Amino acid sequence: MSSVVPEIWTYCENLSTAPSEYLDQIERDTHLHTLQPRMISGRLQGRLLSMLSKMLAPTRILELGTFTGYSALCLAEGLAPTGKLISLENNAEMQTRILQNWAKSPYFKQMELIIGDALQTLPHLNDTFDLIFLDADKQNYLNYYEILLGKLRAGGILLADNVLWSGKIIDQEAQDKKTKALRLFNDFVSQDKRVELVMLPFRDGLSCIRKK
Numbered sequence: 001m002s003s004v005v006p007e008i009w010t011y012c013e014n015l016s017t018a019p020s021e022y023l024d025q026i027e028r029d030t031h032l033h034t035l036q037p038r039m040i041s042g043r044l045q046g047r048l049l050s051m052l053s054k055m056l057a058p059t060r061i062l063e064l065g066t067f068t069g070y071s072a073l074c075l076a077e078g079l080a081p082t083g084k085l086i087s088l089e090n091n092a093e094m095q096t097r098i099l100q101n102w103a104k105s106p107y108f109k110q111m112e113l114i115i116g117d118a119l120q121t122l123p124h125l126n127d128t129f130d131l132i133f134l135d136a137d138k139q140n141y142l143n144y145y146e147i148l149l150g151k152l153r154a155g156g157i158l159l160a161d162n163v164l165w166s167g168k169i170i171d172q173e174a175q176d177k178k179t180k181a182l183r184l185f186n187d188f189v190s191q192d193k194r195v196e197l198v199m200l201p202f203r204d205g206l207s208c209i210r211k212k
């Protein structure tokens with residue numbers, strides 16, 4: 001999925017600080033027991049999420065798309081001691097696995113899982129967030145964006161994953177719904193004067209969006 005050659009990716013992964021053992025366990029378990037394990041952020045992206053979160057030391061983190069809870073745990077590493085992370089997931093079958101995975105970490109008590117469609121849940125969240133990780137259904141990225149920007153504090157960071165969509169984003173032959181929706185999202189954010197944007201060609205593409 002990454003645009004760098006696999007050997008370079010592995011080299012960077014091997015030399016980067018190793019994640020906690022429970023994260024490696026969760027990654028292995030995700031590959032063994034879920035249908036689409038490639039959805040997990042994985043080791044190097046997990047370390048990047050952790051590093052960015054530690055830089056911001058957020059008191060409020062929001063995630064859309066929990067899957068097995070891996071990225072939430074990486075983001076939680078940067079939480080301020082009184083901070084809280086909320087993660088939204090629509091697949092109720094994942095609930096037990098997520099909570100069991102989170103319970104392996106020291107951040108469990110600072111993390112809340114809300115099961116349900118994120119578009120329905122978001123209007124009921126009254127918090128303002130310092131850091132948001134957008135990693136749910138790609139067709140709705142633009143719909144989420146407007147709502148999320150309203151919930152992000154000035155100076156806060158919104159990270160949007162999969163913005164290169166395995167390179168399909170620049171392949172004019174690719175006209176499926178998800179690719180088209182991601183193109184619209186990327187174009188809209190790049191023109192939006194309310195934010196600064198850096199698109200990183202990291203893994204499947206990670207947009208770093210800072211609200212002015």
Ligand SMILES: C[S@@+](CC[C@H](N)C(=O)[O-])C[C@H]1O[C@@H](n2cnc3c(N)ncnc32)[C@H](O)[C@@H]1O
Binds near residue numbers: 067090091117137
């Ligand atoms: C790419 S995975 C998330 C991976 C996870 N963030 C990680 O890095 O380990 C996307 C997740 O979003 C969930 N999802 C899809 N549509 C959703 C929706 N409308 N509301 C909430 N979650 C949704 C899927 O069930 C899936 O678990």
